[in-house]
Amino acid sequence: EVQLVQSGAEVKKPGESLKISCKGSGYSFTSYWIGWVRQMPGKGLEWMGIIYPGDSDTRYSPSFQGQVTISADKSISTAYLQWSSLKASDTAMYYCARLLGMDFDYWGQGTLVTVSS
Amino acid sequence: EIVLTQSPATLSLSPGERATLSCRASQSVSSYLAWYQQKPGQAPRLLIYDASNRATGIPARFSGSGSGTDFTLTISSLEPEDFAVYYCQQRSNWPPTVTFGQGTRLEIK
Numbered sequence: 085e086v087q088l089v090q091s092g093a094e095v096k097k098p099g100e101s102l103k104i105s106c107k108g109s110g111y112s113f114t115s116y117w118i119g120w121v122r123q124m125p126g127k128g129l130e131w132m133g134i135i136y137p138g139d140s141d142t143r144y145s146p147s148f149q150g151q152v153t154i155s156a157d158k159s160i161s162t163a164y165l166q167w168s169s170l171k172a173s174d175t176a177m178y179y180c181a182r183l184l185g186m187d188f189d190y191w192g193q194g195t196l197v198t199v200s201s
Numbered sequence: 202e203i204v205l206t207q208s209p210a211t212l213s214l215s216p217g218e219r220a221t222l223s224c225r226a227s228q229s230v231s232s233y234l235a236w237y238q239q240k241p242g243q244a245p246r247l248l249i250y251d252a253s254n255r256a257t258g259i260p261a262r263f264s265g266s267g268s269g270t271d272f273t274l275t276i277s278s279l280e281p282e283d284f285a286v287y288y289c290q291q292r293s294n295w296p297p298t299v300t301f302g303q304g305t306r307l308e309i310k
Contacts (some may be wrong), residue, residue, distance in 0.1 A: 089258050116306055119257055119299060121301075128286075128288065128301060128302075128303050128304045129237075129239075129245065129288055129290075129301040129304070130301065131299035131300065131301060134297070134299070143297040143298075145298065145299070146202075155244070179244055179245070181245075182242075182243075183292070184250075186233040186235065186250070186251070186291070186292040187235035187247060187249070187250045187251075187290060187292065188235075188245075188247060188290070189250075189256065190238075191244040191246070192244065193220075193244060
């Protein structure tokens with residue numbers, strides 16, 4: 085069974101750093117792109133970027149380029165999304181999802197990130 | 202950059218009725234369009250891929266159609282569990298981007 089399991093909710097202060105994770109299982113982790121999607125409270129889905137764990141080829145949405153870093157450790161089938169300096173506007177639910185062809189067929193359960201002083 | 206525009210923003214219908222949701226692309230995406238359903242507190246779920254193919258386990262009352270710039274998601278007879286938010290999505294290989302529509306909220310009338 086394909087599963088993407090994300091790390092737990094985080095509460096951080098502005099200016100702090102954060103790295104959240106997404107662990108894949110039940111399939112060949114290195115053979116599929118993994119994407120990250122942001123959903124701000126009460127809003128729609130925003131694509132942040134994708135990574136191919138096989139060679140760490142990474143593509144970012146122009147809206148998120150330079151704001152976050154996407155990485156992967158194929159030895160432990162885990163993708164990451166990290167911030168070096170969080171802002172209150174980073175408060176959102178973050179989803180990882182497996183990209184099959186042109187669409188996301190499996191999704192993680194989401195990681196809620198709250199940034200507040 | 203391709204923009205996806207969904208209409209209507211909100212659709213109010215009763216169980217048993219037919220729902221028709223629209224997604225329009227700012228330029229042709231061929232048939233590379235997907236639809237997702239998202240219920241409160243849940244991750245999105247893939248319903249339709251390549252414009253008209255139902256994903257695994259999706260009931261036959263869900264169907265997708267269209268190509269080029271105009272796409273439709275149809276729910277033939279609404280069940281109570283179908284009231285949710287629906288998003289369309291496309292992916293381009295070059296530039297490598299993914300775009301979501303802004304969503305259509307399907308609510309009980």
